[in-house]
Amino acid sequence: MLERKQIKGRTQVTFVLPAETPDGMVSVVGDFNHWNPAAHPLEARGDGTRAAKVSLPAHSSHSFRYLAAGDYWFDDDTADHHDGTNNRIHT
Structure with missing residues:
Protein backbone atom coordinates (compact mmCIF):
# COMPACT_ATOMS: atom_id res chain seq x y z
CA MET A 1 0.00 0.00 0.00
CA LEU A 2 1.20 3.51 -0.75
CA GLU A 3 0.44 6.49 1.47
CA ARG A 4 1.13 10.03 0.22
CA LYS A 5 1.41 13.35 2.02
CA GLN A 6 2.24 16.71 0.40
CA ILE A 7 4.85 18.75 2.31
CA LYS A 8 6.25 22.02 0.90
CA GLY A 9 6.73 21.09 -2.74
CA ARG A 10 7.61 17.48 -1.97
CA THR A 11 5.60 14.31 -1.57
CA GLN A 12 6.30 12.05 1.37
CA VAL A 13 5.55 8.52 0.20
CA THR A 14 5.17 5.75 2.77
CA PHE A 15 5.57 2.24 1.39
CA VAL A 16 3.56 -0.14 3.61
CA ASP A 31 15.47 5.09 -9.03
CA PHE A 32 15.10 7.51 -6.08
CA ASN A 33 17.72 5.57 -4.04
CA HIS A 34 19.85 4.20 -6.91
CA TRP A 35 18.32 0.73 -6.38
CA ASN A 36 20.21 0.43 -3.07
CA PRO A 37 18.55 -2.15 -0.75
CA ALA A 38 20.24 -0.64 2.31
CA ALA A 39 18.74 2.82 1.74
CA HIS A 40 15.09 2.23 2.74
CA PRO A 41 14.42 -0.96 4.73
CA LEU A 42 10.85 -1.34 5.93
CA GLU A 43 10.54 -1.09 9.72
CA ALA A 44 7.82 -2.39 12.04
CA ARG A 45 4.99 -0.05 13.05
CA GLY A 46 2.65 -0.44 16.00
CA ASP A 47 -0.35 -1.27 13.81
CA GLY A 48 1.02 -4.62 12.60
CA THR A 49 2.50 -3.30 9.38
CA ARG A 50 6.00 -2.27 8.38
CA ALA A 51 6.91 0.78 6.37
CA ALA A 52 9.57 3.02 4.88
CA LYS A 53 9.16 6.75 4.14
CA VAL A 54 10.73 8.46 1.16
CA ALA A 69 15.49 -11.81 1.72
CA GLY A 70 16.72 -14.45 -0.70
CA ASP A 71 16.83 -12.00 -3.63
CA TYR A 72 13.02 -12.14 -3.91
CA TRP A 73 11.75 -9.14 -5.93
CA PHE A 74 8.04 -8.34 -5.89
CA ASP A 75 5.54 -5.67 -6.91
CA ASP A 76 3.05 -3.41 -5.17
CA ASP A 77 -0.47 -3.95 -6.48
CA THR A 78 -1.40 -0.41 -5.39
CA ALA A 79 1.25 1.25 -7.59
CA ASP A 80 0.02 3.88 -10.03
CA HIS A 81 1.30 1.92 -13.00
CA HIS A 82 3.37 -1.14 -13.92
CA ASP A 83 5.70 -0.76 -16.89
CA GLY A 84 6.28 -4.47 -17.41
CA THR A 85 9.33 -4.64 -15.16
CA ASN A 86 8.84 -2.07 -12.39
CA ASN A 87 6.11 -0.35 -10.44
CA ARG A 88 5.62 3.35 -11.11
CA ILE A 89 4.54 6.03 -8.68
CA HIS A 90 3.49 9.58 -9.60
CA THR A 91 3.80 12.23 -6.90
Whole structure:
Protein backbone atom coordinates (compact mmCIF):
# COMPACT_ATOMS: atom_id res chain seq x y z
CA MET A 1 0.00 0.00 0.00
CA LEU A 2 1.20 3.51 -0.75
CA GLU A 3 0.44 6.49 1.47
CA ARG A 4 1.13 10.03 0.22
CA LYS A 5 1.41 13.35 2.02
CA GLN A 6 2.24 16.71 0.40
CA ILE A 7 4.85 18.75 2.31
CA LYS A 8 6.25 22.02 0.90
CA GLY A 9 6.73 21.09 -2.74
CA ARG A 10 7.61 17.48 -1.97
CA THR A 11 5.60 14.31 -1.57
CA GLN A 12 6.30 12.05 1.37
CA VAL A 13 5.55 8.52 0.20
CA THR A 14 5.17 5.75 2.77
CA PHE A 15 5.57 2.24 1.39
CA VAL A 16 3.56 -0.14 3.61
CA LEU A 17 3.43 -3.95 3.81
CA PRO A 18 1.95 -6.46 6.28
CA ALA A 19 4.38 -7.27 9.12
CA GLU A 20 5.34 -10.77 8.00
CA THR A 21 4.45 -10.95 4.31
CA PRO A 22 6.94 -11.92 3.05
CA ASP A 23 9.09 -13.18 5.92
CA GLY A 24 12.40 -11.48 6.71
CA MET A 25 13.87 -8.15 5.74
CA VAL A 26 12.25 -6.15 2.96
CA SER A 27 13.46 -2.92 1.37
CA VAL A 28 11.88 -0.58 -1.12
CA VAL A 29 14.35 0.09 -3.92
CA GLY A 30 14.00 2.39 -6.87
CA ASP A 31 15.47 5.09 -9.03
CA PHE A 32 15.10 7.51 -6.08
CA ASN A 33 17.72 5.57 -4.04
CA HIS A 34 19.85 4.20 -6.91
CA TRP A 35 18.32 0.73 -6.38
CA ASN A 36 20.21 0.43 -3.07
CA PRO A 37 18.55 -2.15 -0.75
CA ALA A 38 20.24 -0.64 2.31
CA ALA A 39 18.74 2.82 1.74
CA HIS A 40 15.09 2.23 2.74
CA PRO A 41 14.42 -0.96 4.73
CA LEU A 42 10.85 -1.34 5.93
CA GLU A 43 10.54 -1.09 9.72
CA ALA A 44 7.82 -2.39 12.04
CA ARG A 45 4.99 -0.05 13.05
CA GLY A 46 2.65 -0.44 16.00
CA ASP A 47 -0.35 -1.27 13.81
CA GLY A 48 1.02 -4.62 12.60
CA THR A 49 2.50 -3.30 9.38
CA ARG A 50 6.00 -2.27 8.38
CA ALA A 51 6.91 0.78 6.37
CA ALA A 52 9.57 3.02 4.88
CA LYS A 53 9.16 6.75 4.14
CA VAL A 54 10.73 8.46 1.16
CA SER A 55 10.56 12.17 0.32
CA LEU A 56 10.23 12.74 -3.44
CA PRO A 57 9.85 15.88 -5.56
CA ALA A 58 6.22 16.79 -6.20
CA HIS A 59 4.92 16.22 -9.75
CA SER A 60 7.49 13.55 -10.56
CA SER A 61 7.40 9.90 -11.56
CA HIS A 62 9.58 7.08 -10.19
CA SER A 63 10.22 3.36 -10.66
CA PHE A 64 10.39 1.04 -7.66
CA ARG A 65 10.07 -2.55 -6.47
CA TYR A 66 10.38 -4.41 -3.18
CA LEU A 67 13.34 -6.66 -2.44
CA ALA A 68 13.03 -9.34 0.25
CA ALA A 69 15.49 -11.81 1.72
CA GLY A 70 16.72 -14.45 -0.70
CA ASP A 71 16.83 -12.00 -3.63
CA TYR A 72 13.02 -12.14 -3.91
CA TRP A 73 11.75 -9.14 -5.93
CA PHE A 74 8.04 -8.34 -5.89
CA ASP A 75 5.54 -5.67 -6.91
CA ASP A 76 3.05 -3.41 -5.17
CA ASP A 77 -0.47 -3.95 -6.48
CA THR A 78 -1.40 -0.41 -5.39
CA ALA A 79 1.25 1.25 -7.59
CA ASP A 80 0.02 3.88 -10.03
CA HIS A 81 1.30 1.92 -13.00
CA HIS A 82 3.37 -1.14 -13.92
CA ASP A 83 5.70 -0.76 -16.89
CA GLY A 84 6.28 -4.47 -17.41
CA THR A 85 9.33 -4.64 -15.16
CA ASN A 86 8.84 -2.07 -12.39
CA ASN A 87 6.11 -0.35 -10.44
CA ARG A 88 5.62 3.35 -11.11
CA ILE A 89 4.54 6.03 -8.68
CA HIS A 90 3.49 9.58 -9.60
CA THR A 91 3.80 12.23 -6.90
